[in-house]
Amino acid sequence: MSHFIGVFCKLVFMLKSLNVNFFKLFIKIYFRGGDKMKKALVMLLVVALLAGAFGFAPARAGNIVIQMTIGSTKAYVNSKEVILDQPPVIENGRTLVPFRFIGEAIGAKIDWDPVKKAVSYILEDTKIILIIGSTTAFVNGVATKIDVAPKILSGRTMVPVRFISETIGAKVDWNSKTRMVTVTVSPVVKVVKIGGIYPLTGPNAPMGIGDKQAILLAVDEINANGGIKSLGGAKIEVVFADSEGDPKVAMTAAERLIVKDGVIAILGSILSSTTAAIAPVCEKYKTPMVNEGSTSVDLTKHGWKYFFRVTPHDGLYCESMLSFLKDVSKKSGQEIKTIGIMYENTLFGKTAADVWKEKAPAYGFTIVADVPYSAGSADLSSEVLVLKKASPDVILLASYVQDSILITKTMQTLDFNAKAVMGLDGGFIVPSYIEALGPLANYISAEARWSPDIKKPLSQKVNAEYYSKYGQNMDGHNARAYTAAMVLFNAIEEVGSTDKEKIRQA
Incomplete structure (x- = not known):
């Protein structure tokens, strides 16, 4: 009891020196209350003093x-x-x-x-x-x-x-x-957490897994070379989420990564439709998003301040395909007048088709077949038959992996051949397309954003590292994923901060 009284007296002395009015109120309540009240008041006083309620505040957690x-x-x-x-x-x-x-x-x-x-x-x-x-x-x-x-x-x-x-x-x-x-x-930062949203399961998984591998390659490189030096060597950690190729799943994943996992930026997400669902979430939480390969023209028309893309859009890619065809026709002597287009009815496919239909006349081509289809269909025979009936000189396709394989096989089954078949990036440039089709993939050309035979030292170096780690060359998807990751990491290095607004402005 004497020890309790001693502690009480010391606390009261401290309290009196801090605030006279509060001291008087404390004494009045203390001597009118019972034992439980007295002990509660002493404990409350201890907590208040330790918490800095009377001027002894601990150092703040921020700057x-x-x-x-x-x-x-x-x-x-x-x-x-x-x-x-x-x-x-x-x-x-x-x-x-x-x-x-x-x-x-x-x-x-x-x-x-x-x-x-x-x-x-x-x-x-x-x-x-x-x-x-x-x-x-x-x-x-x-x-x-x-x-x-x-x-x-x-x-x-x-x-x-x-x-x-x-x-x-x-x-x-x-x-x-x-x-x-x-x-x-600034607070000491040991780990910088970034979110990555990609289709890691489902029909588009080959692209998503490839992008994840490329990002991890970039992370390993940054961390092995001292991390983010402007943050004292902080290490990069990427928290991945599976979008399943579904916009709703992607949107939920983005919110979870930002709110629950505390990521300071988002990488993702290949498909234009899932990117269109993620970007508004990043705007809501003022979180930078760096996209590697969603090429729909519409994505940069919303005025999003936190959305960044390291690749050109399909307005340029689709028109370059038409320009290429015109050059081939001129140099080969093969006449090309008519085009048939077939595309998945997603944001990616529909915006690609819009560009082809708008630009084709300027290059002297006529669209004789316009065939949209449901992405992920089990059978596309009727759609391919529409193309065959129109008998175009060239076929232009906008499809992802599973559909690209199915369309190519269906064209063989129905004995449909054109002078040229060209795919818009997507499923036509990933290794699994060639692996699934073998010799049937021959003579199918694709507009691509990268190639392992690019004669640039950095490209050769990065591709060699990717091949050494994963046993295959990079493709147009994961090469851009690596680029997007490096762009983001360098922005963080430049500002030396995890402040989202500073990263956005970098």
Whole structure:
């Protein structure tokens, strides 16, 4: 009981020194209440004091902003005034500040060795040692030259603020007019979480898995080379979600990744239809989205501020196919006048068809068959028969893997042949298309965005690494996925922050 009373008296003394009115109220309630009330009040007081309700607040979890003015004993930590024993001074063009103040302000563990006349700071994995009068400092045991030596003024140890701040990854700003130094210490980031939404199951899984593999290749490269250096070597971690190729599933996955998993950006998602579902979620939560290969013209017409695409759209790709056909006709002497188009009735297929129908006349071609179909159909015989009946010189197709394979097989079964059959990227450029069809894939051409025989050193290097790891060459899908990942990672490196708005503006 005597111990309880002793603790109570100490707490009451602290309380009286902090707030007289609250002290009077506390005493009145305490002596009128029963034992349970008394114990509850003491526990409440302990919690309040520890929580900083009376001015002893712990360091905030966000940025720490420290402001000091040359010659002034007034400093500010997160806008809270602090009186210094010794004002900052300029020595040989460098600002020296009180050793203990800056250490405590940045949240470091500090120490003074009177024998060696050395001061030390320990913050996370960084240890800094400075010696009075010496221009050699030690960072994690490694000797480092500094511009100005620490010194003692009026009994206070003064240290170079820029060296200490930048060594721990803080940002230092100098205002020459006000002679104010501002140090901004951001929270230590060890892992940067990115979301990845791709079709990892279902008919479009070959594309999704390939993109995932390419992204992981990029992640391994960044992490192996020191991570995000501007964030102190933070490692990239990608949290993947399976869209199943379904826009509703993709939309739900995006919200979960942002809200629950805390990702700061999204990579994805191949299919234009799923990308169109993810992008509005990213807009809602102000989360950057970097898309590698959804090529619908419509995707960049919504005014989305957080949507970025590293590939051209189908307005360019589809027209390039028509331009190619015109060149082939001229150089080969083979007359090409009529075209038949067949496309899945999704955002990808329909926008591709719109471009072909709009642009074909300008190249001297006539669309004689316009055949949409339901993506993922079990049988496309009737649609192929419509094409065969129209007997076009060339067939243009907009399909993904499963449908591309089915259309090619059905054309053989129905003995339908044209002068040329061309696929718009999609399912025609992935290895599984050739693996499924074998020799039947011969003479089927495809508009592609990348090829393993591109004679560029970086392309050759990345493809060799991909082949070594996964046993196959990259294709037009996963090559762009690798590019999208690197674009995002470099944006984070550039801004040195996980702030979504800063990443968006990079």
